Every structure is written in structure tokens, then in C-alpha cells.
Amino acid sequence: MPPLDPATLATPLTADRVVAALRAAGCVFAEDEARLILAAARTPDRLADLVARRVAGHPLELVVGWAEFAGLRIAVEPGVFVPRRRTEFLVEQALAHAPGASVVVDLCCGSGALGAALAAALGAVELHAADIDPAAVRCARRNVPATGHVHTGDLFEALPAQVRGRVDILAANVPYVPTGEVGLLPAEARDHEPLVALDGGTDGLDVLRRVAAEAPHWLAPGGCLLVETSERQSDAALDAFTRAGLTAHLATDDARGATVVLGVTAAAAPGR
Template identity: 80%
Template sequence: MPPLSPSFPPSPATRDSVVAALRAAGCVFAEDEAELILATAGTPDELAVLVERRVAGLPLELVVGWAQFRGLRIAVEPGVFVPRRRTEFLVEQALAQVPGASVVVDLCCGSGAVGAALASSLGPVELHAADLDPAAVRCARRNVDGRVHQGDLFTALPRGLRGRIDILAANVPYVPTDEVSLLPAEARDHEPLTALDGGSDGLDVLRRVAAGAPDWLAPGGCVLVETSERQAAAALEAFTASGLTSRLAVSEELYATVVVGVLD
């Protein structure tokens, strides 16, 4: 990603005032956030609006209109799940498992960040993305160089993909319903509930993906789903029960846990 430079030359006093406003609002990385906001604003009036939005609690990515994900600038919009850095680990595991993948599906795609990152690393691929939420579908179409479908999990996909998918990445919701209210306000107040709430134990959608994946994967293809450390054992059991050769991959650095299932 090329370095950002301000759209207008802010004075040191302006820069200091932005940092002070963000710090007062509780932004831990106020200096870094200020640089991004200053680089996004085209005029002093626009700068004031962006700072006001961030101070009011809007996630930084929605303030500036994009999120960085594996070196890509992913467009994000209000009402769409913001890609997390920890999900880069899921992409890494997919690439390691099937480095020569030619058919890739990003299920529960949100902004389409996972699919875009996989395609960026793999080169020319047949890429499909799908989400239930119309807002996510519109956003993903800005980021994905492939076909984006709207619908509920596998019902959204073209039938011609059955038995052909090399990488099926599904960043499913996995927060238990009773714990959604405990999430940080940035997620709880600004991201769609369907992208967060995974049902009573957080694994409702994961189990559906695990059950359906074998019919859609090519031989040697894999399905990957992010989950939490606490849910890992039950998630792994769901993958194994569907007939997949399954394993857990964990990144302590990114606090990421991914279930990988392979169709032998």
C-alpha cells in the first residue's frame, strides 16, 4: 500500500488538535489515527466532520472508508462488518493448504476482504463471494474481482460450483447470543447483528457450513472457519462429524483460531 499524504497541508497546530481530540475520546492510538484522518480529509471542513465522527465512536475504518487487510485497501461502508487483522491468519492457512487453488469461495463475505486477499496472492482464479446482507453484497462488489452473490450460505452459490471448490473460506459469526451485548461498542453499535451473533453457543452457522461443505469441495479442497479458543474443540468436532479431515491452526500473535477441514 502506498504511503498516505494529507490532501491539504495541515499545520502542526491542526495536527496536534486532532490528536488531542482523539485522545480525549479514548482512542488508544490517537497519533496513528490522526495521520489516517488527516490523509483522508480533502478540506478543513471535511477534517472537522471526520474527527467528529470518530470522537462520537464510529469505527476508524468507517470514518476513513477503508480498512487495510493483507496489504490491500478494502472499501468498507456503514452497516458492513469491518475485516479484522486476525482474519489474515485464515487467509495464510488457506494459501498454505491449497497453494494452487483455482476456484475460491468467500462465504459470509462481508466486505469481501478474504476473497480479495486470496485472489491477490493466488493470481487468476475463479472467485465467488456470497453474503446474506444486501449491504455487504454491495460493498463486496467494490472489492472483489469476481462474482458476488446474495443469499443464505450455499443457497447463494451457482450449482455449477458443486464439487469444484478448492478453497472455501467462511468468516462466520461466532459470538454467542448472550455475549453480543458484551462486545466493544464499535462492533455492537455499528456492525450488523447477523455478522456477530452465532446463536446460543456461537456455532450455529459454523455447523451449517461444516455440514454442507463436503458437497461443494473438490477432492483435496479445504474449508476454513475462524472461531474462538473456547469454542475450538466443539468446532473441530463439527468438522470431523461432517467427514472432513480436520485440524486446528492457532496464532498466538494474532489471537486467531481457525478450523481447517480437508476433503480427502
């Protein structure tokens, strides 16, 4: 996006001026974005700063400080992965397969959007969220319910031992962009989101394979693992789930461009 004309900042930014600046910068939904930015700005100086950041190419969610996800307002901060609306499909799939879940884990939690959405839908659950990035952990603590727990660490190493074998829903929004394609991402993601939340290794599935291999040790009988991936990676992702001993299948939502791999552990035998 082009820089904001300094002359624009020399005069009060009315709603019309904000829309014009955003439209000139290439924002397709300039009117909608202007309303959000105006609502987030408490002073003229703050408004000018927010408009300048958006025109400079900062993601709208990071400019206004929040993202809408599954009907919730999720706080986001610079340097933290912004939850995508397509990932709401993963939440819907989790709820459909485990509507009575009592223990939920949000792995690679980023802002904690998945965990927050699942807890909001399920009610009184034991929720654990974890991420390797301290900035993400700080942000997740703003979004996860006060009864939830947010941990810092590498995948399952971050979780308390007492969760092992008890997880009903394990949601993992792992990075799945192949290393060689990170540079092809839109600038809003490439320049403003952490590499650790985007780069999934040579074929994009390094972290997914690690999660799938370890998940059966943490899932309760009949518990489910859900991971978002891309359509072209789906066969390899399904294979990773199957190799881990999970009964796996694919769920897609063409309207949102969402692909979710779901794996389920064997249920406990009757009477156990």
C-alpha cells in the same frame, strides 16, 4: 467516547488539534489515527465531520472508509463488518494448504476481504463471494476483482450450481459470538456492525455447523474449508467438521489471537 467540544469545530482543525481531540476521547494511537483521518479529509468541513464521528465512537475504519487487510486497502461502509487483522491468519492457512487453488469461495463475505486477499495471492482464480446482507454484497463488489462474482443469499443457496464439487478453498468467516455475549462486545462492533455478522446463536456455532455440514458437497477432492472461531469453541467446531466427514485440525496464532479450524475432503483416487 465523549462528544467533541463544539468550540473545537469553530476553529480550523490543525494536525495538533486533531491529535488532541482524539487523545481526549481515549484513542490510544491518536497520532496514527490523526494521520489517517487527515489524509481522508479533502476539506476543513469534511475533516471536522470525520473527527466528530471518531470522537463519537465510530470505528476508525468506517470513519476513513477503508481497512488494511493482508496488504490490501479494503473499502468498508457503515453497516458492514470490518475485517479483523487476525483473520489474515485464515488467509495464510488457506494459501499454505492449497497454493494451487483455482476455485475459491468466500462465504459470509462481508466486505469481501478474504476473497480479495486470496485472489491477490493466487492470481487467476475463479472467485465467488456471497453474503445474505445486501449492504455487504454492495461493499464486496467494490473489493472483489472484476473477474470475481459476488452473490446475494443464505450461505450455499447463493452460489451457482456449477461451482458444486469444484471448490478448492472455501473460506467462511462466519459469525461466532454466542447470542448472550453480543452485548459484551466493544461498542465499536456492537453499535456499528450488523448483528447478522456477529451473532452465532446460542453457543456461537449455529452457522459454523451449517457450513460444515454442507461444505463436502461443494468442495473438490482434496479441497479445504477454513473457518475462524474462538479457542474455547474449538473442540465443538472440530467435532462439527469431523461429523461432516472432513479431516479436521486446528491452527492457532497466539500473537494475533487467531484460531482457525481447517477441514479437508478426501483426495481423488489416482487416475481419476
